[in-house]
Amino acid sequence: MLKIAIVGCGKIADAHASQIQRIKGCEIVGVCDREPLMARQLYERFPVKQYFGDLTELLGEAKPDVVHITTPPKSHFEIAQLCLERGCHVYVEKPFTLYEEEARRLIALANERKLKITAGHDDQFTHAARRMRTLVQNGFLGGAPVHMESYYCYELERSYAAALLGDKQHWVRRLPGKLLQNVISHGIARIAEYLTSESLEVIAHGFTSPLLKSLGESEIIDELRVIICEKEGTTAYFTFSSQMRPALHQFRVFGKENGVVLDRDHETVIKLRGKRFKSYLEKFLPPAVFSKQYIENLVSNVRAFLAKDFQSKSGMKYLIEGFYRSIVEDGPLPIPYREILLTARIMDAIFEQLNARQLPPRALPAVSIGSAEELRHESAAVHPLGSRPIRAVEGKARVVHLLEDISGGE
Numbered sequence: 001m002l003k004i005a006i007v008g009c010g011k012i013a014d015a016h017a018s019q020i021q022r023i024k025g026c027e028i029v030g031v032c033d034r035e036p037l038m039a040r041q042l043y044e045r046f047p048v049k050q051y052f053g054d055l056t057e058l059l060g061e062a063k064p065d066v067v068h069i070t071t072p073p074k075s076h077f078e079i080a081q082l083c084l085e086r087g088c089h090v091y092v093e094k095p096f097t098l099y100e101e102e103a104r105r106l107i108a109l110a111n112e113r114k115l116k117i118t119a120g121h122d123d124q125f126t127h128a129a130r131r132m133r134t135l136v137q138n139g140f141l142g143g144a145p146v147h148m149e150s151y152y153c154y155e156l157e158r159s160y161a162a163a164l165l166g167d168k169q170h171w172v173r174r175l176p177g178k179l180l181q182n183v184i185s186h187g188i189a190r191i192a193e194y195l196t197s198e199s200l201e202v203i204a205h206g207f208t209s210p211l212l213k214s215l216g217e218s219e220i221i222d223e224l225r226v227i228i229c230e231k232e233g234t235t236a237y238f239t240f241s242s243q244m245r246p247a248l249h250q251f252r253v254f255g256k257e258n259g260v261v262l263d264r265d266h267e268t269v270i271k272l273r274g275k276r277f278k279s280y281l282e283k284f285l286p287p288a289v290f291s292k293q294y295i296e297n298l299v300s301n302v303r304a305f306l307a308k309d310f311q312s313k314s315g316m317k318y319l320i321e322g323f324y325r326s327i328v329e330d331g332p333l334p335i336p337y338r339e340i341l342l343t344a345r346i347m348d349a350i351f352e353q354l355n356a357r358q359l360p361p362r363a364l365p366a367v368s369i370g371s372a373e374e375l376r377h378e379s380a381a382v383h384p385l386g387s388r389p390i391r392a393v394e395g396k397a398r399v400v401h402l403l404e405d406i407s408g409g410e
Contacts, residue, residue, distance in 0.1 A: 002026040002324055005064035005088075007055060007079055008071030009033040009042040012093060016068050017046040019317040026324060030062030055079065059086045066327065069093060072171045073182060077102040080117065084109045089327050091320065093120040094185040098176055100344035107337050118323050118333055119340045121189040122316035123249075123264060127304055128297075129315065131269045132251075132262045136194070140271065141255025145194045148236040148254070152187030153247035154179075156211070156222060165217045172220075177351040179220050180206070184240050184350075185343055190251045191228060191236045192342040199231040202349040206357075209243045226350055268297040 004026050006013050013031070020028055028048045033039040036053035043051035052058040059067075059082075067083040068091045069076055077097050080090045084106065096119040097103045110117040123129065136145075164170060175181040206221040224240040241247075249264035259272035270293050277285050304310040311317070322334035 002328070003029040003063065003065045004068065005030045005032065005058055005062055005066070006042070006068045006070060007032045007058070007083075008069060008075075008093075009035075009038040010070065013042055013068075013070045014045075015313045015316060016070055016320075017042060017048070018311075019313055019320055020068075021047060022317055023321050023324065025328075026066075029064055030058045032058040055082065059083065059088070064088055066091060066324065073098060073175060074171060077106065080106050081109065084113055084115055084117065087113065087115070089115050089323075090117045091120065091323055092117065094189075095181055095347065096120075096185070096340055096344060098181070100341060100348050103341055103344040107340070116323070116327055116333060118319070118335050119185075119189075119343070120316070120319070121186060121335060121343070122313065122319045123186040124189060124193065124315070125318040125322070125334065126264060126267065126315035127300065127310070128262055128264065128267045128269050130318070131300075132253075132260050135260055135269070135271065136253065140258055140260065141253065142257025142274070143255055144196055145234055145253050146255055147234070148191050148194060149250075149252040150187045150190045150236065150238045151248040151250045152184055152238075152240050153244055153249065154183050154222070154240065154242050155247050156242035165212065165215060165220060176355070177347065179222055180224055180240060180354075181347065181351065184224065184238070185347065187238055187240065187249075187251075188346050189339065189343045191238060192339045192346065194253060195228075195230060195234065195236075195342060197230040197232050197234075198342070200346070200349075201227075201229040202346055202353070203227040204350040204353040206350075206354045209241075211243060221354060224350070224354075226346075228346065266297075267301050268294065270294070270297075 002025060004020055006016055006028065009031055010033075017028060017031075020026060028046065030050045030052055031039050031042045031048050032052040032055055033042075034053060036051070039051040039053060042048065050058075050062055052061070058064070066089045067079075069079050069083070070093045071079060073095050076092050076095075080092050080097075083090050090106075090110070092106075097106065106117055124133075135141075164172070172179055172182055177184075204224065204226045206224040208218055208220060209222050212220055212222055222240075222242040224238070226238040228236040228238065239248075247265075251262040251264075253260050254272075256274075258274040261270045261272060262268075263270070270290065273286075273289070276282050301310065304314075319334055325331060326333050
């Protein structure tokens with residue numbers, strides 16, 4: 001019986017507790033929050049053995065095998081580090097850490113202690129996401145992806161925006177990427193899963209929407225467009241928007257032969273035929289083909305619903321279950337460390353560029369990218385976490401080269 005603990009008892013902790021209790025062979029032995037009332041309310045609403053207001057007490061008394069970290073992102077690294085040092089496997093909610101360097105350190109510590117750690121990218125494990133992954137793995141695209149498009153929208157209602165952004169001390173404002181850092185990792189992780197190279201170019205453009213400007217906000221960026229290019233030629237677009245309607249949560253991947261569209265909101269996977277039908281059949285047959293696919297998706301979703309496996313966080317259950325299985329059976333992790341590090345690396349690049357653009361304008365020479373060795377020496381002086389494989393240069397074009405190889409076990 002795996003002993004599970006949850007640290008951080010806010011809204012997302014409810015989703016974790018709900019999905020954990022659906023998994024056989026585990027029990028929640030304790031929950032913890034620095035505000036004891038938050039820990040107590042979770043304890044009273046779910047089958048939890050104890051609640052704590054101090055993390056060291058939780059680790060010492062409840063002695064969990066696995067700790068779920070559901071606190072604000074700024075605390076993820078320190079809490080995960082302590083839990084690993086105390087011999088616990090760790091599930092960290094997104095975003096995994098604030099910086100790639102922190103992610104590397106946690107993964108290295110987990111490997112050193114022969115423990116496992118994972119990121120809460122549960123959107124990659126919904127029913128539809130798993131169907132899409134099977135298609136790609138079975139060669140439907142006709143090879144590696146040629147191009148990908150990831151859309152991740154966030155409906156920022158006026159009343160919610162006013163309450164959130166009116167608080168100048170809100171923890172979101174203290175994140176390197178502010179609102180974006182707390183939201184976009186799901187959409188970036190989808191792209192990272194299918195990248196084959198660690199040598200990337202990232203170009204990011206972000207701005208504050210008219211809605212937020214009308215509320216007097218100029219610091220929070222809620223519109224983001226990103227281009228990601230691999231050295232081998234694969235490209236990807238990432239779009240984040242609080243204003244675009246419909247508010248899409250889609251992932252599109254195109255290969256040499258065919259393409260696939262995943263719609264998280266509708267829980268559908270649509271196959272795109274690469275070859276055209278002859279003559280006017282191209283106008284008549286595709287609607288029938290798409291209709292058939294949508295009906296097949298409907299049937300699949302209804303079956304999952306009748307089997308009581310169609311909750312909004314069913315992907316979380318599958319990810320948690322896979323993580324626990326990897327611990328018990330000492331098997332492969334559901335999310336390879338390489339993907340976690342690539343996601344963190346791309347997010348670092350995005351925020352470095354956006355933050356550079358918010359500095360006062362100044363004349364700069366043309367973009368230049370140094371050697372990997374030069375970058376290592378320069379980054380140590382620029383970033384408090386030491387060596388980072390990123391260099392952003394401000395100018396008309398801002399290109400970040402990601403040069404250092406990603407390494408880490410699974």
